[in-house]
Amino acid sequence: MSINVSFTLNGEAVSAHVASRTLLVEMIRERFGRTGTHVGCDTSQCGACVIHVDGRSVKSCTMLAAQADGTEIVTIEGVAKNGQLHPMQEAFREHHGLQCGFCTPGMIMSALDLVKQNPDPSEKQIREWLEGNLCRCTGYHNIVRAIKAGADSMRVG
Amino acid sequence: MTENGFGAAVRRKEDHRFITGRGQFVDDINRPHQLYAQIIRSPIAHGKINKVDVDAANAMSGVVAVFTGADMAADGVGGLPCGWGITSKDGSPMVEPGHPPLAAECVRYVGDQIAVVLAETLAIARDAAELVDVDYAELPSVANLESASADGAPLVWDDAKGNICFDWEIGDKSATDAAFASADQVVSIDIVNNRLIANAMEPRAAIGDYDAGKDEYTLYTTSQNPHVIRMLMGAFVLSIPEHKLRVISPDVGGGFGSKICHYAEEAIVTWASRKVNRPVKWTADRSESFISDAHGRDHVSHAELAMSKDGDFLGLRVSTRANLGAYLSTFGPAVPTILYATLLAGSYKTPAIHAEVKAMFTHTVPVDSYRGAGRPEASYLLERLVDKAAKQTGIDPIELRRRNFIQPEDFPYQTPVALEYDTGDYDAAMVKAIELADYANFDKRHEESAARGKLRGVGISTYIEACGIAPSNVAGALGARAGLYEVGTVRVNPTGSITVLTGSHSHGQGHETTFAQLVVEALGVDFDNVDIVHGDTGKVPFGMGTYGSRSAAVGGVALMNALEKIRTKAKKIAAHLLEASEDDIEFKDGQLSVAGTDRSVAFGDVAMAAYVPHNYPLETLEPGLEETAFYDPKNFTFPAGCHICEVEVDPDTGVVEVVRFTAGDDFGRIINPMIVDGQVHGGVTQGIGQALYEQCVYDDSGQLLTGSMMDYCLPKADNVPNFAVTTNVTPCTHNVLGVKGCGEAGAIGSPAAVINAILNALSDYNIDNLQMPATPERVWQAMQGNG
Numbered sequence: 001m002s003i004n005v006s007f008t009l010n011g012e013a014v015s016a017h018v019a020s021r022t023l024l025v026e027m028i029r030e031r032f033g034r035t036g037t038h039v040g041c042d043t044s045q046c047g048a049c050v051i052h053v054d055g056r057s058v059k060s061c062t063m064l065a066a067q068a069d070g071t072e073i074v075t076i077e078g079v080a081k082n083g084q085l086h087p088m089q090e091a092f093r094e095h096h097g098l099q100c101g102f103c104t105p106g107m108i109m110s111a112l113d114l115v116k117q118n119p120d121p122s123e124k125q126i127r128e129w130l131e132g133n134l135c136r137c138t139g140y141h142n143i144v145r146a147i148k149a150g151a152d153s154m155r156v157g
Numbered sequence: 158m159t160e161n162g163f164g165a166a167v168r169r170k171e172d173h174r175f176i177t178g179r180g181q182f183v184d185d186i187n188r189p190h191q192l193y194a195q196i197i198r199s200p201i202a203h204g205k206i207n208k209v210d211v212d213a214a215n216a217m218s219g220v221v222a223v224f225t226g227a228d229m230a231a232d233g234v235g236g237l238p239c240g241w242g243i244t245s246k247d248g249s250p251m252v253e254p255g256h257p258p259l260a261a262e263c264v265r266y267v268g269d270q271i272a273v274v275l276a277e278t279l280a281i282a283r284d285a286a287e288l289v290d291v292d293y294a295e296l297p298s299v300a301n302l303e304s305a306s307a308d309g310a311p312l313v314w315d316d317a318k319g320n321i322c323f324d325w326e327i328g329d330k331s332a333t334d335a336a337f338a339s340a341d342q343v344v345s346i347d348i349v350n351n352r353l354i355a356n357a358m359e360p361r362a363a364i365g366d367y368d369a370g371k372d373e374y375t376l377y378t379t380s381q382n383p384h385v386i387r388m389l390m391g392a393f394v395l396s397i398p399e400h401k402l403r404v405i406s407p408d409v410g411g412g413f414g415s416k417i418c419h420y421a422e423e424a425i426v427t428w429a430s431r432k433v434n435r436p437v438k439w440t441a442d443r444s445e446s447f448i449s450d451a452h453g454r455d456h457v458s459h460a461e462l463a464m465s466k467d468g469d470f471l472g473l474r475v476s477t478r479a480n481l482g483a484y485l486s487t488f489g490p491a492v493p494t495i496l497y498a499t500l501l502a503g504s505y506k507t508p509a510i511h512a513e514v515k516a517m518f519t520h521t522v523p524v525d526s527y528r529g530a531g532r533p534e535a536s537y538l539l540e541r542l543v544d545k546a547a548k549q550t551g552i553d554p555i556e557l558r559r560r561n562f563i564q565p566e567d568f569p570y571q572t573p574v575a576l577e578y579d580t581g582d583y584d585a586a587m588v589k590a591i592e593l594a595d596y597a598n599f600d601k602r603h604e605e606s607a608a609r610g611k612l613r614g615v616g617i618s619t620y621i622e623a624c625g626i627a628p629s630n631v632a633g634a635l636g637a638r639a640g641l642y643e644v645g646t647v648r649v650n651p652t653g654s655i656t657v658l659t660g661s662h663s664h665g666q667g668h669e670t671t672f673a674q675l676v677v678e679a680l681g682v683d684f685d686n687v688d689i690v691h692g693d694t695g696k697v698p699f700g701m702g703t704y705g706s707r708s709a710a711v712g713g714v715a716l717m718n719a720l721e722k723i724r725t726k727a728k729k730i731a732a733h734l735l736e737a738s739e740d741d742i743e744f745k746d747g748q749l750s751v752a753g754t755d756r757s758v759a760f761g762d763v764a765m766a767a768y769v770p771h772n773y774p775l776e777t778l779e780p781g782l783e784e785t786a787f788y789d790p791k792n793f794t795f796p797a798g799c800h801i802c803e804v805e806v807d808p809d810t811g812v813v814e815v816v817r818f819t820a821g822d823d824f825g826r827i828i829n830p831m832i833v834d835g836q837v838h839g840g841v842t843q844g845i846g847q848a849l850y851e852q853c854v855y856d857d858s859g860q861l862l863t864g865s866m867m868d869y870c871l872p873k874a875d876n877v878p879n880f881a882v883t884t885n886v887t888p889c890t891h892n893v894l895g896v897k898g899c900g901e902a903g904a905i906g907s908p909a910a911v912i913n914a915i916l917n918a919l920s921d922y923n924i925d926n927l928q929m930p931a932t933p934e935r936v937w938q939a940m941q942g943n944g
Contacts, residue, residue, distance in 0.1 A: 019280060021280070029185075035178070035181075035185035036179065038184075038358075040358045040360065040410075040443065041442075041866050042442045042443045042444055042865070043443065043444075043865045043867050045867060046443075048358060075178065076176075077178040077179075079178075080177055085173075089177065092176050093168055093169070093173070094168060096168075096169070096834075096835050098175055098176065099411075099666070099667070099835060100358065100359070100408075101172075101176075101408065101410065102411060103358045103410075104176060105175075105176075105178050123879070126874070127874040128874075130873065130875070131873060131874070131875065135358065135874075136357055136358050136411050136413070136839070136843070137358075137665045137835075138838055138842075139838035139839045139840075139842030139877060139880065140838075141835075141877075141879055141880050142835055142838065143874070144874065
């Protein structure tokens with residue numbers, strides 16, 4: 001069965017007919033070509049697919065496209081504004097918070113939601129928040145530093 | 158130090174595309190009119206295929222084709238080759254079974270490929286795959302080393318009696334026996350090196366794209382070494398000559414060894430693309446990765462160390478059984494032999510060593526390289542044994558190591574197990590680690606933990622590794638079936654910008670930055686005017702790829718040699734432009750000057766002259782400014798170091814927390830310390846994962862019980878501490894960069910430090926041994942006397 005799904009994607013109104021079983025991540029990647037959101041597992045463990053739906057971080061592999069009808073979605077491609085990197089993106093670069101880059105979009109999207117809820121997270125709070133985001137390259141050390149620094153500059157900024 | 162040159166913590170060029178979501182991984186690529194492939198895999202560990210009924214799948218709307226092993230065999234498709242041959246101690250070659258990309262007669266592990274469905278959408282391909290009806294006659298199986306070794310065990314291959322692929326040895330057995338006969342004391346240990354699954358965050362993917370107009374193939378694949386895949390698949394599997402086959406590995410989301418191997422899916426999509434004359438895309442889901450990516454480690458060993466009464470090491474005897482899985486993966490046989498037993502000297506002056514390795518087939522996923530590949534197994538065995546020796550002799554573990562270290566004046570040092578170490582200062586690295594770890598105040602922290610009801614322990618591990626995997630002549634003598642050099646091309650563009658083509662492949666290591674730093678250092682050009690191209694056989698002349706911490710030590714040196722050729726030619730051009738002798742030209746900071754004068758020409762103008770040769774020494778020099786170097790080193794490199802771990806054990810639950818971790822490493826000279834530190838953090842975390850969390854488990858019938866990220870425990874952010882890392886530099890003596898390699902050290906040195914720390918924390922419990930992973934249950938049982 002095909003259904004029509006409409007939402008706002010990084011500020012742009014989009015709409016498509018998709019099979020009813022289509023996952024949100026598939027719609028974003030395959031129909032709208034926003035391939036920065038990645039699929040790293042099939043059990044909601046890895047967090048490479050984290051996006052924002054109505055301002056909250058969500059694993060887009062675990063949500064049907066149909067459930068996103070009428071929502072406002074932001075993916076990693078929508079984080080930088082007018083060619084200017086977001087402070088959290090800058091922090092990941094400055095603190096070497098990424099190596100292969102595959103988990104990075106999910107990490108950044110997850111970190112942004114953390115800072116929204118807790119503008120000055122401690123290292124322990126950051127590590128606990130990242131329960132749902134796996135990285136196999138960095139050992140998390142520099143991701144944690146990057147998120148702390150990103151949160152700091154967001155408070156200042 | 159030049160800004161952005163050698164030694165600078167330059168922020169990475171590649172980061173911008175990843176933090177903005179513009180990376181391009183294989184699954185991000187879609188080809189016009191592509192089909193989607195779904196592989197049908199064996200659900201049983203061992204069975205005869207009676208019949209594969211594809212009619213229902215073929216009849217489904219949207220299905221374009223279903224192919225089986227018989228179809229590939231009818232086309233003359235060859236088997237997946239093994240890149241390394243090992244000879245048993247009796248002189249016989251290893252048993253080397255055929256490995257068809259799609260099994261036609263028999264399946265030998267859960268996940269073995271049987272058929273492929275091609276359809277217009279992935280959803281249709283998946284639905285149709287459910288309709289492929291395979292009739293198996295299930296056969297008895299062996300799922301682990303123990304059952305494979307049992308008398309009368311079912312055979313994985315009829316010609317591998319006792320399931321033994323090879324029975325190999327290294328070292329002088331009689332000298333080692335003599336050392337034991339004269340020893341005052343002997344310590345022995347039984348070690349299980351747990352089977353692991355690499356779990357790079359990006360699942361494997363492959364797209365085959367056949368161009369009928371040109372009769373050319375393109376394969377996009379998640380590989381650490383696209384030229385190697387072109388060679389193996391082109392020459393051995395599909396019989397496609399190199400000039401008709403292009404292999405592209407774009408951004409690759411981590412490899413850790415699991416993306417070295419040539420996999421069946423690469424051959425299947427490439428072959429199928431021609432059959433249906435459309436691009437064919439396959440992407441593994443994570444469950445599929447667990448049963449099809451090569452697994453790692455899986456050794457069972459017994460080791461004995463002979464010592465004098467003063468604790469001098471006299472002899473080492475090791476007997477290892479290694480699990481190779483059901484088929485020989487690309488470098489599978491090299492891992493438990495050449496990459497393992499040659500490292501058993503460690504950093505010690507043990508005069509006599511003998512090791513024997515029995516490699517065995519089981520009905521499990523093929524086993525191949527995983528970060529460190531053989532070297533973590535050697536280091537773990539040795540460092541656990543040395544710690545046990547310290548406990549048995551009552552000698553402090555640091556003192557016992559120091560007493561037996563190869564000393565700086567001993568280099569070059571020939572070990573009893575084939576390798577010749579060029580340089581090192583093991584005590585200096587250990588001292589640095591001890592200081593950074595604040596080892597002197599451990600007792601205070603121990604008391605503080607005790608006050609909170611926790612048992613605190615400290616563990617040490619001093620590892621060595623052989624990196625810069627190359628010397629082709631040495632590797633060839635040890636069984637490698639290919640050369641292991643590297644290739645670098647420097648293309649100076651007419652306006653003076655630089656394009657580097659390298660045979661190394663970056664999948665997280667940051668070559669686009671570190672290699673650009675080498676160019677900045679050599680030519681004085683602006684960092685932003687340098688681009689590094691890798692991962693495309695259509696662009697890069699040749700290469701052997703990235704594994705074994707070889708990129709800087711082999712690929713980086715190849716690049717330096719090409720840069721030196723550029724410098725030489727640029728000087729010749731400048732001499733002409735400046736009407737001076739070539740010998741008088743100095744090349745510094747991007748300027749070529751006549752020594753002792755104020756006459757100079759900028760490098761960019763030399764580049765322009767090379768491509769617009771209006772005023773150019775055409776009679777003596779070709780136009781253009783592009784040079785290539787192949788580099789084959791004389792020796793491996795030998796990074797070494799000391800890892801110190803502190804843990805707290807909860808005596809009520811057996812939960813272990815790593816509370817401090819310190820690494821003091823010697824990687825030779827360091828191009829970018831920020832990137833090197835990151836490599837150590839990641840490697841150590843994988844080592845902590847092996848020590849505490851990760852374990853690939855099969856049940857007795859060969860079903861993988863840890864088949865998802867819900868069951869296989871990867872370290873998470875709150876499982877590891879911040880790391881303290883430092884380096885001590887002894888430059889490699891046989892490459893111009895003085896570099897050694899840093900990618901695997903963390904995973905090699907850390908597991909023994911963690912387990913030694915736990916045993917130290919539990920020293921009141923009289924626990925003789927503790928195997929990895931040290932799960933809460935295992936630790937708690939050991940504390941109850943049930944180890």
